[in-house]
Amino acid sequence: MEIPYTVRPRPDTGLANPKLGIWLFIASEVMLFGGLFAGYIFMRLGAEPWMWPHGWLNVPVGTFNTFVLIFSSVTVILSWEALKMRNFKAYKWWLFLTWVCGLLFLIIKLSYEWPNKFNHFGAYIKKEAAEKYEEYLGNEGEDGRLARGQAPRLFISGHPKAWSDVKDPSMDKIVLAAIDDENHTPKSAENDRAHFIPRDMVHLHEGHEVVLDKKDLVNGFGPFYPRLNTYLACYFMITGLHGLHVLGGVIVFIFFWGPGSKLYKTNPEQLCNRIEVAGLFWHLVDLIWIFVFPIFYLL
Amino acid sequence: MAHAAAAHTEHGHDDHAHDHHEPGFWRKWVFSTDHKMIGIQYIVTGLAFLFFGFGLMMVMRWSIAHGSDVLPGFWGNLLHGIFGDAVFDKAVDPSTKAMVGYSLSTQGYNVFGAMHGTIMVFFGIVPIAFAGFGNFVMPLQIGAVDMAFPRLNMASFWSFFISCVIMVWSFFVEGSAAKSGWTNYPPLAGIADQSHHAVLNGGTLWLLGMVFNITSSLLGAVNFITTFVQLRAPGMTWGRLPFFCWAQFITAYLLLLAFPPLESAAIMNLFDRVFGSSFFMPTGLVVNGAVGPDGQPLLFSGGGSPVLWQHLFWFLAHPEVYVLILPGIGMVTEIIACNSRKPIWGYKAMVGGLFTLAFLSFIVWAHHMYMTDMGPKVAAFFQTTTILISVPSVILLTALLLSLWGGSLRFNTPMLFAAAFLPMFGIGGLTGIPLAFNAVDLYMHDTYYIIAHFHYVVAPGTIFAIFAGVYHWYPKACGRMMNETLGKLHFWGSLVAINCLFMPMFMQGMAGVHRRWWDGGKSAYEATVGPWLDWNLKISYAAWALGAVQLIFVFNFCWSMIRGKKVTSDNPWQATTLEWDTPTPPPHGNFIKPITVYRGPYEYSVPGEDKDYTPQSEPPRDSKPLEAKAHA
Amino acid sequence: MAEQHTHAPESKDGHVHAAEAHSHGSDAHGHGSYLHHVRPYLIVGVALFVFTVVTVGLSYVDFDHIFGSHGMNMKIGLAVATFKVCLVGAWFMHLKSEKRSIWIPLLFTFFFCLGLFVLCLLAYFNPIMTTGHTHH
Incomplete structure (x- = not known):
């Protein structure tokens, strides 16, 4: 038994089976x-x-x-x-x-x-706690994001000192040993349009220790997982x-x-x-x- | 350029290994690439699931009629033995502390409800009506030797089989199978079972099973369309195709284009469940009065949209309604034409109706979503398209009804089922029209009215068509007829029971009986819908009676395989279409002589002919001999 | 896609030459030079490279600011991507010389895909749909 038109096209449709099949797929x-x-x-x-x-x-x-x-x-x-x-x-x-x-x-x-x-860490700061981290968010003030009519930034990202702090529910603080560019210089004009700045994720500002209180964070904090x-x-x-x-x-x-x-x-x-x-x-x-x-x- | 010579020697024919030797047991019965065997595998698997899904419903009907009363001893022990503690509660006599039996738990009711819907739709009807009959009958009717991609066909069946295994398996994992309804709406579907195993839990296995099931349907659809377009026998022009083939072709297109969005939604939901993402998880979700189960914060970021799932789900599931019904209409058309000995009335209008139906079915989906926070603009759009789609449906039904007019009807079992299909599908369709309107639907939605409406379409609709198809094509597949007396008993029993089952539900629904009350509303809603709750028990009796009647069919199906009356001719029904031109049962490769088609599919009772049917392969009497015409 | 092929066996001869011309395996191709055949593909390939650079470059320009309208970068970026996709479809996938029975179903596919996008969007922009997200 032989299936017709597996190689040569069928005359009236002009197609061979596999081609029609792949197009349907x-x-x-x-x-x-x-x-x-x-x-x-x-x-x-x-x-x-x-x-x-x-x-x-x-x-x-x-x-x-x-x-x-x-x-x-x-x-x-x-x-x-x-x-x-x-x-x-x-x-x-x-x-x-x-x-x-x-x-x-x-x-x-x-x-x-x-x-x-x-191996990257990110956390959203709750709105009510934003003031505490203002230094890294850069929303307030004359040259802040709000004054320039931009959406507030409530996100801090970097590398934690110890990942166990993140995972352990009994620890209530997370210490970032290094933070990302936009939290390092939040008010710089470059970071205004976060949107078009290709940022090298590995390049972090070392030595900027930031202590994040877990209760200030939106519960989805953690590595850059889908979660x-x-x-x-x-x-x-x-x-x-x-x-x-x-x-x-x-x-x-x-x-x-x-x-x-x-x-x-x-x-x-x-x-x-x-x-x-x-x-x-x-x-x-x-x-x-x-x-x-x-x-x-x-x- | 060394191989240039080879290039010129080989053009015309494929390099198939011409293996004419008989395939071994495994290749013939299990890992077969023969479309007929695959079709039978689909039908048998599908029938098994159909009865399994029906069994789940019969247990639910106990719960609806009797609440948490214990099941009769034997059944309670049996069901608890199979499904375990996650589904059945142990009932203890409060005074003596003695065990009195088992009852379906509330969670178990949810499990059975969700799985009843899933199994009936995706594991029962689609595999039988589309994959099963499509595989068995469609290539024969167009005069093809096999499907265009036989190995893909086998892969498609085995992908389906894996999905079946996963679905059945999911009953036996911790916490039992999925319990968020067959529509699997998030956010419930995102959080249910999350306290069990990370992957091996009901909700996640449901999604995995669906991914395999969808993949199977997609592969099948590609194969069906290619076969339909490419492998028609010489002379089988578009206008000469039996209507069943058109129905299968359109169904395949619906599956091909509507299923992928559900597959993507299932993948997103899998992500939500396994990786904790928030595609369907809204911000600020509160469950059981706390932020999450056990008062723990839900570990997801939020920001997702539960309505997105509904869009993607119903983008499939509305065309799916037509996937369920079109193969049924196709089968009924064949059987009505054959048994009324008369051509189908309005063949072209019917095919046109099919195309219109298919096109419109893609843009009506949100009429299932009036209960979401959908605004009036969108609702107006979907109301309009929904009303429009009733026009081609009515064309199909009317054409079939008119086909009966003036025919010399033969009321054998397939014809009884096919004829009963018309009013049953009519009731199902017409009761759907009020639901198309937002204002009515807001009241009717999630009541028994909806249940009755869509069950009239698929149960006495499609499932009757499936029974008709089984009785009609059984002699071709097995070489023996099914018993007529038992068949008629099966038909009348089913017809009476199924109407007693679903007709009262319209009344209950209009009175406001909600479709998801596990005890039928007794515990909390006696005051509002009280008088209507008496119907619950009566409906349950009808359901159990319907189940009992199906045993006749099961017996007939098995018994006729061994003891049924042997067919004396390859064309026992004296039909015109090509599948009856094959030996019985058809061998691998189907036709033993080259087949050419000379006429339309329904040349019954043509004036001047010597018999009341003229097979499609019969050359016109006044024309030149067969060979001359075939190679013209 | 059905209607134009109503007379399958009769029209066999009429179509057979067209089919030959499209089945690229025949020896007719043995005569032209390889470079001649692949030139269009190379040109399209280079165009795709160029437009990739263009799309990256454009993303560094703040069109929202220039046009004073929201989402302009998105629109421009997607327009470039669509153009590239059309190049791939038309030349690499031969859609520009493909049979009607291929591209008519494809048109329906795109239509339904678009329907999925547009109707979901319509539902999104319908007033009842816009619920504010609360920030914990």
């Missing part, structure tokens, strides 16, 4: 990420301006990752074109580059970007799901680069179709990232 993926982005829109509109962080992610690294992904999108096309021209060697090389780029993207994400959030705030929840969820798609693509490409490429000897046309279909999926992954990058890193 892409349509469902669009709806999947559509749902997630709808969630993002809801969360962002619902948040008070000062609750929605800006500049927490490293823009140069993110930009580099964007380049990596776009580059891999080009190489997968080149690989497919090479296969169409029956240039197997070029096909192998371009496909190799494609999955290496995919892997590089994942490595940057998992070894630098994500872990970098976990700390909804921005991070959106970030981890959407980049996580996107990362799973990248991983899937990388596995598929490694397969077609390795054992799967044997098909070239028996049916190059079918291999060509498979690369086209896998490529379409890979472009979708790229396409999603094109939206993810600005909404989390830049805007």
